[in-house]
Amino acid sequence: MFKNKKIHFIGIGGSSMSGIADIMHNKNAIVTGYDLVESKITKRLVKEGIDVYHKPNLSYIDNADIIVYSAAINDNFEELKYARKLNKKIYERSEFLGILMQEYENVLCISGTHGKSTTTSMIATIFLKANLNPTISIGAMLPLINGNYHIGNNKHFIVEACEYVDSFLDFKPTSAIILNIQTDHIDYFKNLDNIIKSFNKFVKLLPKNGYLIVNNDDKNTLKAVCNHEKTTYGINNDSNYMAKNIKFDKLGYPSYDLYIDNININRVNLNVLGKHNIYNSLAAIALSHKYINDISLIVSALKFYKGIERRFEYLGKFKSANVFDDYAHHPNEVESILDLIKKTKHNRSIAVFQPHTYSRTNAFLKDFANILKDFDCIIIAPIYAAREENIYNIKEDDLLKLIKEENENVVFIDSFEKIINFLDKKVQKDDIIVTMGAGDITLLAHMLVGDNNG
Known part of the structure; x- marks a missing residue:
């Protein structure tokens, strides 16, 4: 073609x-x-x-x-x-990607507000370890393929499916996952109901013999798929694929008993941190099991997955502090980072947060403040406008003032160079510095550890 x-x-x-x-x-x-x-x-x-x-x-x-x-x-x-x-x-x-999908026998689309890149990468890892050589398209860098895509055969195309501007409605899925649905991209969707409607349209793109996997613990997802045949996964509600007897080791890595249709199948050990990754792994297992019968192979392949770029990624040291970088730009994602830090041995937590877009900052101002206040020290970088004009008249100072009501240790600093100078005087031994945002804040993280290739 x-x-x-x-x-x-x-x-x-x-x-x-x-x-x-x-x-x-x-x-x-x-x-x-x-x-x-x-x-x-x-x-x-x-x-x-x-x-x-x-x-x-x-x-x-x-x-x-x-x-x-x-x-x-x-x-x-x-x-x-x-x-x-x-x-x-x-x-x-997205329109062109939808045309490209027609060249593949099986198109596996991974959607949801959070966890798309991680879950897509987990599935990619499983398929590669099963020697299925899929074609892969991910929104983040996966070390196993040394990039964000892999050119394989025409049998399986594993692709991250983003809902922004309804782009995933151009796709041609044969199988799909919905990880979760939450309020985001307010500049386009305006409200949660419109987001749920968009996901409902996405589900309708599946053919009659299509395979749909959904998070049974997420009420918004269940609203979007209420009339569709589905395979479920979860922790709290009875599901086809369940994680039970969850434990975290001393470093915070989770393990759990995998149950499929109420039968204890195997113990799963993950090499990524956080409860949210239990959900992501369940989704990955459920979809992979559609194409790979050997569940032991799927579980063992997951051990090779050790994360993707910019997902609580450890970059190195700044003086005697440990520097992590994360894509977190939604309140729930920032909260997940805070939970991870609490499970990680450290002195103080220092958040360097770059708000992403005026619309998101305006919509979630109180939510961001309510979570960021729980870090020991908070540095707010300039809002990353991306595609937007500031029609909301929102300022970094609005976020700073709200945080300051609960935590005095918050500052706004207007350049990366000044942030580095501030941290140079501020950091103590075994502090954790985490840079967060979907803009160019990752450049600062790499500058801190002396890497100019970020």
């Missing part, structure tokens, strides 16, 4: 876009791409033989058969406007 087609990607440096671009490259398409800045991702694409540049170049649009653009690209961007003027075939990323 794509052999020798000239495909141009606008925003090729994005985690999903880069993976799709390289998949196309390996399908013998002629791939080019634009991205605003050079990064580890764009450098890797260039090494693969893909022509990537960082200034608009309309000649690439002239030559292209197909244009694929990221949702992060402004409608007025000159390459996109020019492509429309020429009446080129133009696809938004």
Whole structure:
């Protein structure tokens, strides 16, 4: 379908876009791409033989058969406007990914407000260890595949399915997971009811013989799938796949007895921290079991999963403090990080939080304050606007004031360099510093440990 087609990607440096671009490259398409800045991702694409540049170049649009653009690209961007003027075939990323899915026999889509990248990575690990060689697309870097995608065969395509701007409604799933549904992306969905409706539409994309797996402990998920045949997993409510007799070792790693349809099958030992990863692993086991009969193989393969980039990722030392980096940008995710830190031996907890988007900061202001106040020290970095204008008149000071009502040890610092200077004077032996946010706060984390390649 794509052999020798000239495909141009606008925003090729994005985690999903880069993976799709390289998949196309390996399908013998002629791939080019634009991205605003050079990064580890764009450098890797260039090494693969893909022509990537960082200034608009309309000649690439002239030559292209197909244009694929990221949702992060402004409608007025000159390459996109020019492509429309020429009446080129133009696809938004998710739309093009939906077309690509038609080339695969089984399309496994992992959706939910939280845990998508982790669960997708767990399933990818299981399939790889089972020698099934799936094609994989993840929204984070998985060390096992040295990236965020893997080009395998056309039998299984394991893909993270994001709900933002209803993008997952372009997909063609044969199997799907819904991990959880919570209020998020308020700039688009406006309210929780609209999010639930979106997931309900997603479920309806499954064919008659499709396989749906849902979190039986999540009431919003159950609302979205109430009239659909489903396989369930959970901890609290009776489910097809259950974790019982849960224990945490001294380092905080969980283990549990796996029950399938009320039969004790095996003991599961995880090499990732947190109760939320028990749920993620149950979802991964349930979906993998649809395609892999040997449950012992599935359970043993999970031991090889040790996490993905930016999920409470240990980076190294800053002076005598331990530095962790996390993608957390929703109150529930920040709360999960706090729970992990409580289970980790440390002196003081220092949160460096970069609020992500004005709409999310405005919607969850009190929730963020209520959780962040429980860190020993809180540093607020400037709000990362991403795609938004500040129509809410929200400021970092609004968050600071709310936290300060409960915890005096909170400051707003307006640059990464100043944050480093502040921490240089502040840190003590065995402190934990955790940088959190979905913007560029990860750069600060890498600066702290002397790594300029973040």
